[in-house]
Amino acid sequence: MKQKIKDQKHMRCVAWGPTIAQTIGSISGLLALAILVMLAWHMSDRNQGPEAATIVTTGAVSIVAVFVTGKVAQAKGAGSRGGGRPTKKAAAPPPERSP
Numbered sequence: 001m002k003q004k005i006k007d008q009k010h011m012r013c014v015a016w017g018p019t020i021a022q023t024i025g026s027i028s029g030l031l032a033l034a035i036l037v038m039l040a041w042h043m044s045d046r047n048q049g050p051e052a053a054t055i056v057t058t059g060a061v062s063i064v065a066v067f068v069t070g071k072v073a074q075a076k077g078a079g080s081r082g083g084g085r086p087t088k089k090a091a092a093p094p095p096e097r098s099p
Helices: 002-015 017-045 049-075
Strands: none
Touching: 002 017, 017 049
């Protein structure tokens, strides 16, 4: 009985893994965007506006692309557990009738 309780507790902890990983990833992405904005703000104060805009847009696009593709891959079942929706198999054609 103790082993069963221990196994259930372990499974609950393991179930939190993807949520924690996604949260850490989202926080890291927001932090990276905030750093880019602060850098661009500093550069615009130094009269380097076009370079600041280039840094923010290029960096933001690449960061967003990484996080969006990560979420798309998770939704299609590329996670560590192999979850996702099962694919629908095509129906077999009906058998032919002979006259």
